[in-house]
Amino acid sequence: MSEKHLKSGDALPPFTGKLRLFAMRFCPYAERSVLVLNAKKLEYDLIFIDLDNKPEWIYSFSPKGTVPALEYEEGKAIFDSNVINVYLDEKYPEPPLQSSDxxxxxxxxxxxxxxxxxxxxxxxxxxxxxxxxxxxxxxxxxxxxxxxxxxxxxxxxxxxxxxxxxxxxxxxxxxxxxxxxxxxxxxxxxxxxxxxxxxxxxxxxxxxxxxxxxxxLAPDTHAKFTESRVKGNPDYNMLDTSNVCCMRPRKKKE
Ligand SMILES: N[C@@H](CCC(=O)N[C@@H](CS)C(=O)NCC(=O)O)C(=O)O
Structure with a gap:
């Protein structure tokens, strides 16, 4: 899973046939749906988006541009954490997450x-x-x-x-x-x-x-993201390690 948040101008990654959740790593509503997908042991792709600079295609999955949105079939999606979670529970009943009463x-x-x-x-x-x-x-x-x-x-x-x-x-x-x-x-x-x-x-x-x-995520990670958002510059990619690369070891001087 990449922790990088896609932004305006970034291409929509190809659909892989799995369920796909559009989210933002620090969004509590998106987390609700991630937890339900995990609890059901479903296979899914997670796509993070930058909410301050949204990729244009998010609106075709989530008309208000909010996360989470769940693409349940290629190009077809539902949005809102509660709606998504009840859908997942009914569509994939094991284990059941709501009472029968x-x-x-x-x-x-x-x-x-x-x-x-x-x-x-x-x-x-x-x-x-x-x-x-x-x-x-x-x-x-x-x-x-x-x-x-x-x-x-x-x-x-x-x-x-x-x-x-x-x-x-x-x-x-x-x-x-x-x-x-x-x-x-x-x-x-x-x-x-x-x-x-x-x-x-x-x-x-x-x-x-x-x-x-x-x-x-640990409280200090949430605190760090929150501080960045309060300062007006949310650090969506603070957990992304894809750009951190290994420096080549210097050649020893002969
Ligand atoms: N009622 C919605 C709330 C979702 C929501 O507010 N998500 C926030 C991120 S935590 C969002 O997408 N904000 C972007 C925006 O409102 O443009 C749900 O339960 O899914």
């Missing part, structure tokens, strides 16, 4: 809905610090408390049970990024052990899920 599926959607307040507080804290007010941190902690309560009430390793499911893969990319906030000087957004024991146990369990491990 309609009420549980409804409750899972409600957790995601209520957690959105914490997500939006995170965006303010990470990218728009001048708009921070005490309410931002309050909303963030309300979201975390609610999630922790649900984890405790369900009393299972993951929200979906003893294996992670769609609800877990939907929330995880944000939890992963929340851990970067203290490194960005936002200490009031720390997930403290004495308050969030059950939530931190859940976070540890999620970190060790194979589908997550294969794609997740």
């Amino acid at each position: 309609p009420l549980r599926r409804a409750q899972d959607k409600l957790i995601v809905e209520l957690f959105a307040a914490a997500q939006s507080a995170y965006y303010t804290a990470a990218f728009n610090a001048q708009a921070l007010t005490p309410t931002t941190a309050e909303n963030y902690h309300k979201g975390l408390e609610l999630l922790q309560k649900e984890i405790e009430a369900r009393n299972t390793t993951y929200l979906s049970g003893d294996q992670p499911g769609l609800v877990d893969y939907t929330l995880w990319p944000f939890l992963e990024r929340f851990l970067a906030l203290p490194l960005l000087g936002k200490s009031e957004f720390t997930i403290e052990q004495d308050k969030y024991g059950a939530l931190l146990k859940y976070i540890e369990a999620m970190k060790n899920v194979a589908a997550v491990k294969a794609y997740s």
